Amino acid sequence: MNILIIEDESRAAKRLEHQIRRVLQEFSVTPFFYEPLDSVSSSITFFETTPNVDLIFLDIHLADGISFEILEKVHVEVPVIFTTAFDEYAIKSFKVHSIDYLLKPIDEKHLETAIRKFFSLTSVFGSRSSEELYLPTKIENGMAERLSDLLTTLSTSGNIGYKSRFLVQTAQGMMSIPTIDIAYFYSEHKVSWLFSVEGKKYAVDYTLEQLQTFLEPRDFFRVNRQCIVHIQSVKRINTGFNGKLIVTLLPSTSEEIIVGREKASSFKEWLDR
DSSP, rough: OOOEESHHHHHHHHHHHHHHHHHHHHHTTOOOOOOOOSSHHHHHHHTTTTOSSSEEEEEEEEEEEEEEHHHSSOOOOOOOEEEEEEEEGHHHHTSSSOOOEEEEEOHHHHHHHHHHHHHHHHHSSSSOHHHHHTTTGGGGGGGHHHHHHHHHHHHOOOOOOOOOOOEEEEEEEEEEEGGGGEEEEETTTTTTEEEESOEEEEEEEEEEHHHHHSSTTTEEOOOOOSSEEEEEGEEEEEEGGGGGGGEEESSSSSSSSEEOOHHHHHHHHHOOO
16 A cells, blocks of 8 residues: 655655554555655656556645645645645535545544544445545545534634643743633744744744644744744744745744745744735
């Protein structure tokens, strides 16, 4: 079974691969994983060679754009399982080559259900062609129920699995800071710092990669390797050299905050909604 993961965070891609391997052990299947891809452009180039892929795990926000652009530019006849922190794309994903939609952080039970659905569909239809798999008959095999459950969950719980507060240490003792009072997180010398809207600074016991899984993506965006910003903290954006963006935050930062060209498009889209 040949699997392709398209994900712009390398640690997230590795974590997902480990989860998939564990789940596939239950099916006595040994998978082969292509090297993960992190961008729209690299994915388009990959599919133009018509590789033998059985299943794609596809993140939505990639380094240089939105993954739906891939499906618009190349004809992909492979089942897709979307893996993303952005719940607003749920409906759109089921209009393209998708058999399931998993919200980050990914629950392994939900992953197993999605993979089981893949095996069920390929067994029933005897083909891995996406055009044959995405027939109305499939809806009767659980997609409608899964989508209904997903949308019900989204409507009743705005922050699925996301932290609403962070416990930090101060000179006076421990205190809990609501996420609405957080301006940004900044990593320096392997230490992650929480900066409050009041300009106060607290160390937190998480890496930025871990923080990404805890934070509501509607409110927080990882602009580069060192910084995750709250949408309300973005004061101004200036265009820099070679398509980069220079972001001014409140409270102000000691270092210039740069958004690389590969993330500039998705960052502006995140702000303009």
